[in-house]
Amino acid sequence: MDGLNIPLNHILLVSSLLFAIGMLGLMIRRNIIFILMSLEVMLNAAALAFVAAGAHWEQPDGQVVFMLILTVAAAEVAVGLGLVLQVQKRFKTLDMDHANRMQG
């Protein structure tokens, strides 16, 4: 059953710590570039948990989901950085607190 010499608990612990750091970064930073980086860290931590679980049960499903997460991260970053360019153009700053109103 266990195809892993490393205890799964410890990998999951590392994964959740990475996720927590990413989430903390998301909350304390106001620069949109850092917000996007934090999202990357969080997605990466989730991917680590999936791959570790896949290795633990010796199933390929973990790596399949890893690839889907990779796709989501790539698409998210492409659109997010396009938005960064627009925000910089329009507000002349990357501080998200300057862009928190909708144009209703």
Place this chain on the structure above:
Amino acid sequence: MLEIVFFYIAATVALIATVMAMTRANAIHALIYLIVSLLAVAVIFFLIGAPFAAALEIVIYAGAIMVLFVFVIMMLNLGEKGDKQERQWLKPGIWAGPAILSVILLVELLIVIGDVNGPVSVSAVSAKEVGLSLFGPYVLAVEIAAMLLLAGLVGSFHLGRRYLERDHIEKGSSQ
């Protein structure tokens, strides 16, 4: 046994690099630490028997996505401040941290490669199994991922094109 030690080292490197990335003031410095963090996670993938995932992590995450970040930060253009910063970046204080963390990972890599029966996990999930699964039961997910990528492509093209166009118009009107 060696594998477990390596895992803890790589995990420590990943955590340190991520904390450093989240606390830098300069976006490029943070990016360097983030790349080190991704490399460390790739080493962990390799150690738990997912070499294909490790390769993808480096090629797509540390390669493609981080290059996108670098391009956008460069496009935002720091002007004359940029030159001063460039000179400042050549000081060893800036790149010493990421370099030390990367060297730790490199030493791990060399030890793993040097030993043929090295500390790779006993049963690796091979790329073949992943591919069979990806185009077997998960083929619908692959289709959806393709559509997601297309949507991302169109969306980012739309946003980027308007950025360039407006730039062009503004330049034209000012001349």
